[in-house]
Amino acid sequence: MIQVKNYYLSFGKKKILNDINYQFQAGITAIVGPSGSGKSSFVLSLNRLTDLYSNTRYSGEILFEDNNILIQKKNLGKIRHAIGTVFQKPTPFPVSIYKNLELSLIELGTVEKKNYLEKIKEVLKKVSLWEDVQDNLHKSALKLSGGQQQKLCIARTLLLNPKILILDEPCSSLDPISTLQIEELLIQIAKLTPVIIVTHNLKQAKRIAEHLIVFGIHEGVGSIIEKGRSEEVFLAPKHHFTKTYLEYEAF
Amino acid sequence: MNIKKNLIVLISFPILILFFMMISNIILEGHAGLSWNYFVTEASHAGRSGGIAPIIVSTTIIVILTLLISTPFSFCSALILTLVISKNRYLLSLFEISLTLLSGLPSVVFGLFGSAFFGKTLGFGYSLISGALTLSCMVLPFYTKILHDNFKILPREYFLSGKALDLSLYQFAKNILIPLNLYAIAAGAIFSISRALGETAALIFTSGYVDRYPHSLLDSGRTLSIHIYDLALNIPGGDQAALKASFVFLLLSLTINFILSVVLKNTLLRGLQ
Ligand SMILES: Nc1ncnc2c1ncn2[C@@H]1O[C@H](COP(=O)(O)OP(=O)(O)O)[C@@H](O)[C@H]1O
Ligand SMILES: [Mg+2]
Secondary structure, eight states: OEEEEEEEEEETTEEEEEEEEEEOOSSEEEEEOOTTSSHHHHHHHTTTGGGGSTTEEEEEEEEETTEEGGGOOSOHHHHHHHEEEEOSSOOOOSSBHHHHHHHHHHHHOOSOGGGHHHHHHHHHHHTTOHHHHTTOTTSBGGGSOHHHHHHHHHHHHHTTOOSEEEEESTTTTSOHHHHHHHHHHHHHHHTTSOEEEEOSOHHHHHHHOSEEEEEEEETTEEEEEEEEEHHHHHHSOSSHHHHHHHHHHTO | OHHHHHHHHHHHHHHHHHHHHHHHHHHHHHSTTOOHHHHHSOEEGGGTEEOOHHHHHHHHHHHHHHHHHHHHHHHHHHHHHHHTGGGSHHHHHHHHHHHHHHHTSOHHHHHHHHIIIIIIISOOOSSHHHHHHHHHHHHHHHHHHHHHHHHHTSOHHHHHHHHHTTOOHHHHIIIIIHHHTHHHHHHHHHHHHHHHHHOOHHHHTTTOOOOSOOSSTTSOOOOHHHHHHHHHHTSTTOHHHHHHHHHHHHHHHHHHHHHHHHHHHHHHHHHHO
16 A cells, blocks of 8 residues: 655645655545645655656655655556556547557556457446447547546556556546446445545545545645544544535535 | 728738739739640750659659658657656747747758758758758748647646556557647648748759759759749749749649648548547
8 A cells, every 4th residue: 555654745946745644545535625735746646647747846755565656766657557547637548449448458568469359348347338338449539428538547547457546536527427427436446446536525525435635725835634534534523624624615 | 990990901902912913923824835745744945945744753752751751850859848848947948949940040041051961961962852851950840839839738637647557658649649639730741841842942952953853862853943933033034934833833732732631631530530
């Protein structure tokens, strides 16, 4: 599992995250908090996708399988496969549905080409997309609806056999039905693979998460305000800010 | 409101008239004496009589070579700007300013550079390849700028997803960047073709102006624009022939644009299905 110790992050001169400490656990962990509190920056840090931003600077430790990934120079690709990420905006690639999934298998490099179709069918069934797309595998993925696109993005990440799955507000642009389907899916996945989900939707966090992290902003810098088992935080928040946030957002 | 509208009409009117005068002059005088023979024979008397077959061959070769050279180079430059150089804001603006300045440089400067570098240093002499390389240098800055400007506005999630799946640069370019930027690539390609078709100053010192058939890419050849330029400026009594060649130029450029728009429409529509 991932353990974060004294993690600080800044983009150039702008401080983003302040002294983050957290030990992730099995099951679903939800991260909530106001916009701009650094939730996305935090989850993207867990596999160093923040390196893509300009002038990223960080200190502290992020331990994954006993390695501090912050000082790792090689094999970041392997880490990004092991810690899979799905983003807020569904980004199916502008090629066919089949090709979208095939790309993952090509990069993974451990599946024989003749087994591709079987693998792709299996994962599409898992994300309950097979029924919808089985006749259109070679049509452009851009033709899919928002919910289907996001399921495809999850499928493409699952094909890489991640040991941890991160989702950054995966349902924020989806309708309620797709949202519920994705929640179902995450509960299934979380039985085997720890899931970390950033969400704006407190009800969603309540429905699916075992663990909760509440982010806040202090003088423009994000930090963890409160953390713990989800039902405990929802029932009896310790921090004043959490209380108001939970009450306010519950509307 | 009305005044503004009238002003616009007033300004555009002379431009329209000028345009029609030029076109009608070329069409009326240029098509006289045009026959099939003109397209399949070589020039004689320095172009005053005879045809333009070798010139069409050289023009086509130079245009296609320029397209084939400038497209991958511009694509790679834009890719490097987007993926690597953009991490440093100051370096990026330095490069962006250079691109803008370079794309405004007079073409004769590229001609002199091309003749010195491709002609002498690399030893290509006066040749189609020298000319195409020089034209590629000339269109590269603007072509790169078009592509880079389009890469810049892509949602960041595409780049993040590419990294998250650890896609190789080749797979990322092939499956994401190219399909998403077909329109920009088409715009750049059309820009390249039209610059190559219309260019004279950059070619006189590089591909030369020999009006016979080129024997290889290392042989010199004359493009249609140079032919027109030469007839109009250097050859006494070449005016009529220049108009005739201009008429063919119009036809050629219309044909190329037509073919391109059909091809692009089909591939683009297919790509977006
Ligand atoms: N590429 C970037 N460069 C500089 N600052 C950024 C960049 N992306 C986000 N930020 C800043 O980082 C802070 C945290 O943003 P983010 O992690 O997206 O928060 P959240 O996901 O909680 O809304 C914000 O103040 C935002 O302005
Ligand atoms: Mg966010």
